Amino acid sequence: MKRRLSIKRRVYSGALTGFMYLAVGIAVAALIGIIGFVLYRGLGHITWEFLTTARSALRNTVGILPNILYTLYIIFTTLLIALPLGIGAAIYLNEYAAKRRLVRFIEFVIELLAGIPSIIFGLIGVLFFIQAMGMRRPSLLVGALTLSILVLPTIVRTTQEALKTVPAAYREGAFALGATKWYMIRTIILPASADGIVGGTILAVGRMVGESAALLFTAGMGYALVTNYFEALQTAGGTLTVMLFVYITEHGDFDTAFAIASVLLIIVLLLNIGVKLVKRRLKKI
Amino acid sequence: MNIIRTKDLSLFYGSFQALRDINLNIPEREITALIGPSGCGKSTFLRTLNRMNDLIPGVKITGQITCHGEDIYAHGTDPIALRKQVGMVFQKPNPFPMSIFDNIAYGPKLHESLSKPDMADLVERSLRGAALWDEVKDRLKKSALSLSGGQQQRLCIARALSVSPDVLLMDEPTSALDPASTMKIEELMGRLKQNYTVVIVTHNMQQAARISDRTAFFLTGDLVETGRTDEVFSMPRDKRTEDYITGRFG
Ligand SMILES: Nc1ncnc2c1ncn2[C@@H]1O[C@H](COP(=O)(O)OP(=O)(O)OP(=O)(O)O)[C@@H](O)[C@H]1O
Ligand SMILES: [Mg+2]
Numbered sequence: 001m002k003r004r005l006s007i008k009r010r011v012y013s014g015a016l017t018g019f020m021y022l023a024v025g026i027a028v029a030a031l032i033g034i035i036g037f038v039l040y041r042g043l044g045h046i047t048w049e050f051l052t053t054a055r056s057a058l059r060n061t062v063g064i065l066p067n068i069l070y071t072l073y074i075i076f077t078t079l080l081i082a083l084p085l086g087i088g089a090a091i092y093l094n095e096y097a098a099k100r101r102l103v104r105f106i107e108f109v110i111e112l113l114a115g116i117p118s119i120i121f122g123l124i125g126v127l128f129f130i131q132a133m134g135m136r137r138p139s140l141l142v143g144a145l146t147l148s149i150l151v152l153p154t155i156v157r158t159t160q161e162a163l164k165t166v167p168a169a170y171r172e173g174a175f176a177l178g179a180t181k182w183y184m185i186r187t188i189i190l191p192a193s194a195d196g197i198v199g200g201t202i203l204a205v206g207r208m209v210g211e212s213a214a215l216l217f218t219a220g221m222g223y224a225l226v227t228n229y230f231e232a233l234q235t236a237g238g239t240l241t242v243m244l245f246v247y248i249t250e251h252g253d254f255d256t257a258f259a260i261a262s263v264l265l266i267i268v269l270l271l272n273i274g275v276k277l278v279k280r281r282l283k284k285i
Numbered sequence: 286m287n288i289i290r291t292k293d294l295s296l297f298y299g300s301f302q303a304l305r306d307i308n309l310n311i312p313e314r315e316i317t318a319l320i321g322p323s324g325c326g327k328s329t330f331l332r333t334l335n336r337m338n339d340l341i342p343g344v345k346i347t348g349q350i351t352c353h354g355e356d357i358y359a360h361g362t363d364p365i366a367l368r369k370q371v372g373m374v375f376q377k378p379n380p381f382p383m384s385i386f387d388n389i390a391y392g393p394k395l396h397e398s399l400s401k402p403d404m405a406d407l408v409e410r411s412l413r414g415a416a417l418w419d420e421v422k423d424r425l426k427k428s429a430l431s432l433s434g435g436q437q438q439r440l441c442i443a444r445a446l447s448v449s450p451d452v453l454l455m456d457e458p459t460s461a462l463d464p465a466s467t468m469k470i471e472e473l474m475g476r477l478k479q480n481y482t483v484v485i486v487t488h489n490m491q492q493a494a495r496i497s498d499r500t501a502f503f504l505t506g507d508l509v510e511t512g513r514t515d516e517v518f519s520m521p522r523d524k525r526t527e528d529y530i531t532g533r534f535g
Contacts, residue, residue, distance in 0.1 A: 098342065169379035173441070175340060176373035177392035177448060178365040187391070192382050 035265060042262030045255045051263075054225040062256050064263070066225045070140060070237035073229060074219060075208050077144035078151065079201065085148070086155030087197065093156070094163045095185060114153035118214040121150045125218035138236040143219025150214055151204040158200025162193035195282035202275045209267055212241040221246050240264055288313040288452060288482050289334060294348035296329055296338065303329045305506045306348070311452075311499075316474060316483040318493040318514065321503035322529065327486040330503065331454050334484065335371040336364040352452070369396055372445035376457040378437035380429035380444070385412075385421050388429045388440060392448040407447060415443035416473050435466025442473065446481075453477065455485040459492070471496050490530060494518050502526045 053063030097103045125146030129135050135142050166189050174184040190197075220236025223243065238246060244260040247253045289311040296304040303326045311317050319327045329338065336357065338344045350357050357367050369392075380388050389408040393399060399407065408425070412418040417439040421432070429440055438458060445453055455474075459467040474483055474496050487493050493500055494514060501511040502523075510517060510526045521527040 167379070169375060169377060170381055172337065172340075172373075172375060173379045173381060173444075174391070176335065176337060176368055176375075177444065178368040178395050179391075180365065183395065188381055 038258060038261045038265060041254070042258035042260070045259035046262060050259060055223050062253070064240065064243065064260060066223050067238055067240050067243045067260075068263075069225075069227065070219070070222075070232065071209065071239040073140055073232050073237075074144050074147060074215070074239055075205055077140065077233065078147040078208055079205070081144060082148040082151050082155055082204065083201065086152050087159050089152075090156045090159035090163060091185060094160055095181065095189070110153045110156055113149075114157070118150060118211055121146055122214040122217050124149070125214065129218065138218055138220030139234050140219050140237050141233040143215045143237075143239075144233075146214050146218040147208055147211060150211065151207055154204045154207060155200055158203060159193070159197050162196025162200065163189060165196060166192045195279045198278050198282065199275055202271055202278075206268060206271055209239075209264065209271070210241060212239070212245050215239055215242050216245070240267075286313045287311060288353060289484075290351050291333075292349040292351075294330075294333065294350060295346070296326075296333060297345040298341070299343045303506055304333070307508045309501055309508055309511060311482060311484060313451075313482050314478055314480070315498040316478050316485060316496055317499045317501060318497035319484065319486045319501050319503060320488070320490070320493050320529070321509075323488075324505075325503040326506045327503050328456050331373075331456055331484060331486055334452070334454055335368050335373055337368075337373065339364055369448045370450055371452040371454060372448065372450035374438070374441050374445055374453065374455045374458050377461050378434055378441050380432070380437050380440050382428070382430060384426050385429045385432070385440065386425040388444050389447050392444060396448060411443040411447040412440075414446045414477075415439045416469065416476075417443055433466070435462050435469060438462060438466065438470060439473065442470070442477075450481065452482045452484065455483065457486050457488060460488060467492075490518075490532075502529060504529075 049061065050063055051068070052065050053061065054066045055062050055064075093103050093106060097106075125142055129142045129145050130137065170188050170192065171184060174188050179187070215238075219239065219242070221238040221242055222236040223238055224235070226232040226235050226237070240260050240263060244257050244264070247256045247260065287310040291307050291309050294304060294307040294309075295302060307330060309330075319330065321327055332338045333346060333350060334352075334357075338346070346358060352367065352371065356362065381391060383391075386408055389411050390404055393404065393407055409418060409422075412421060417436060420436060421427075421440075424431075429437065432440060438461075442453075442458075459470050462470070471492065474485070477483055478498075485493075485497065497514045499512065500514045500517040502509045502517065502521075502525075504525055510521060510523045512522075517526065518530060521530060527533075
């Protein structure tokens with residue numbers, strides 16, 4: 001009796017293990033397959049000219065320098081708006097808000113916000129920023145404002161998680177020395193949760209890099225080279241992902257699309273390495 | 286001279302009464318031990334003395350506590366100024382995740398701006414005061430978390446001393462430490478009482494008997510008995526004190 005059970009159990013656990021290996025194998029193979037295919041199709045089309053010039057209809061050349069710049073500008077501007085808001089909101093929710101019911105309600109709304117498809121944020125961007133606030137036409141600034149709403153939940157949630165990991169004993173220790181709440185937050189809580197906040201920020205940057213639906217109609221699809229940051233903010237400009245979309249749908253130019261995709265993959269890879277390095281740096285003390 | 290006096294002090298966590306009409310005087314430059322079974326309100330009482338309970342929502346306090354004759358819960362009393370005067374050391378060592386030096390400098394920076402040499406001086410004095418200087422003087426810039434548990438606790442004592450308090454509150458400061466570290470801290474307390482008033486919560490009867498001058502016995506929110514430690518331990522007036530001290534307690 002006992003023996004039979006154990007055989008049955010062994011077969012069961014063997015099948016389960018086999019299934020898990022299969023699942024992992026499929027996932028890894030798909031990932032490597034996709035990355036490999038994109039790089040295979042794209043890397044060959046990345047030239048110096050491609051990276052350092054703007055697209056020229058006259059010379060019939062393709063370049064993505066403006067779009068790289070636009071992507072960086074949008075990321076920078078979005079962080080400028082969303083980081084203070086998001087971190088501030090998380091600090092308020094975790095450290096100051098006294099009404100638990102209100103906090104839970106706000107957290108629920110943030111959760112909802114995180115689940116909304118990004119095209120809807122694009123729609124809100126068009127309706128609210130362009131029409132209601134009178135900004136009239138797509139621009140990097142409108143795109144960044146839209147993205148700020150999009151990534152706010154990510155930043156708030158990850159910051160909240162990071163704040164929660166700071167032991168209560170640190171807080172008590174600081175209070176017992178006569179620290180005010182804000183001083184304690186500034187000198188103990190924020191430094192101690194910095195690596196979590198940086199991690200969340202980079203996650204948010206990852207979302208921005210990958211976003212296209214929310215930007216298509218808010219930031220636009222321009223590709224003229226505008227290097228001045230403040231001028232660029234008022235210009236309509238396509239980020240890399242938006243241009244990828246544009247090159248496929250408007251030009252049927254898959255070579256350029258795959259080249260852009262390769263650049264995006266490399267950026268994402270660099271971001272991930274960046275996270276690892278930053279976290280290791282911050283862990284040191 | 287009594288530095289702290291409580292008069293009919295009661296404390297409620299919401300509707301639960303954790304302290305009932307406590308009247309206790311704490312004499313200057315002596316060690317007062319608070320003893321009693323788990324959950325009797327020792328920590329709660331200790332934390333009323335530097336208003337740490339203010340941080341817990343739903344706490345209500347009635348009665349009066351005076352420090353140097355001033356009502357510490359009076360309108361307009363600044364809890365921050367009070368906490369500078371009445372320092373605290375916790376059960377689990379809780380150094381901040383920064384260097385040894387910065388841990389000690391944290392408190393003084395809150396209350397005054399010192400020149401670099403003055404600060405270095407103050408850090409050294411505080412560490413010497415907690416008998417830790419010789420062990421860490423070559424690694425002040427190292428993370429405080431790299432110290433042993435016993436060293437961390439002495440660091441926390443040094444950190445409390447850095448803002449020159451009059452009173453040190455210690456909530457089971459040695460219960461997380463090994464016997465050797467415990468001995469060091471007990472020795473240290475013997476020296477500290479020359480300059481500071483110490484109130485210590487302990488579960489260890491031998492420790493209370495060894496180091497304290499006065500003992501207060503708490504039971505389910507009541508202060509049952511208080512007196513000179515040798516008297517409380519040799520001829521307790523209350524039957525419940527005797528039962529507790531002799532370990533006949535449930
Ligand atoms: N934040 C709180 N909210 C509600 N009740 C609390 C809170 N803190 C303590 N209590 C209750 O108050 C009573 C006294 O707790 P306290 O921590 O002061 O006991 P203690 O004597 O220090 O015990 P121990 O020896 O275990 O540390 C206990 O019944 C406890 O459950
Ligand atoms: Mg306690």
